Amino acid sequence: MPKAIGVLKQYIKSIVEINDNKKSKYFAFFIQGLILLSIVTFSVETIPDLKPQTRMLLRIIEWFSVMVFTLEYLLRIYVADNKPKFIFSFFGIIDLLAILPFYLAFGVDLRSLRALRFLRLFRILKLVRYNNAMNHFTRAIKSAKEEILLFIFITLILIYFSAVGIYYFENEAQPEHFSSIFDSLWWAVITLTTVGYGDVYPITVGGKVFTFFILMIGLGIVAIPTGIISSALTKSVDKNEESR
Structure with missing residues (x-):
């Protein structure tokens, strides 16, 4: 049983972390596409006088995005060799901030909801993980x-x-x-x-x-x-x- 769990953990790790295999690349493309879709819906929500059906569609996309990002975040914690190090790392904090506004919005005064929605912009920083040029920039900032x-x-x-x-x-x-x-x-x-x-x-x-x-x-x-x-x-x- 422990061996089977270990094999499953390595299999998940080979997908969620950036590797050369096809499944990892498909997963990366899927997450990147979902991030961009989430940013687009965030912008569309600001258009006044949207139809109720459109707002419902945007809400469904937001729910789906958050569920996927939450699952991704939990899986990354699960496969991390050093879990506290990942949680408090740059990417770990960005992954948390990408989903946190959604959960904080429950039972929150509507006047502060606008500020929570603004925090959703942190999702765009998740793209840094999949961009070599941005990775170079991140390493450069750390070194300097x-x-x-x-x-x-x-x-x-x-x-x-x-x-x-x-x-x-x-x-x-x-x-x-x-x-x-x-x-x-x-x-x-x-x-x-x-x-x-x-x-x-x-x-x-x-x-x-x-x-x-x-x-x-x-x-x-x-x-x-x-x-x-x-x-x-x-x-x-x-x-x-x-x-x-």
């Missing part, structure tokens, strides 16, 4: 996580520094826009990211000069993460080709 965290920390410091600087330059001239450092944070964010909506801008000489230097720093801030990730992607692709 320390550099990315350092970059985020430095960026937050620069945003705060920018907000403080522009507050002291522009507070007296534009108290309606720069009444506090917290109000100045909006200007700091859109300036450092070089978006510059134009709704808030400096009018004093000191503020304009300060803004010039902040914009120069902002150009570097936009370029740095691109360099970090592209370098990590190159290393990930090279390692993959070497392992073949």
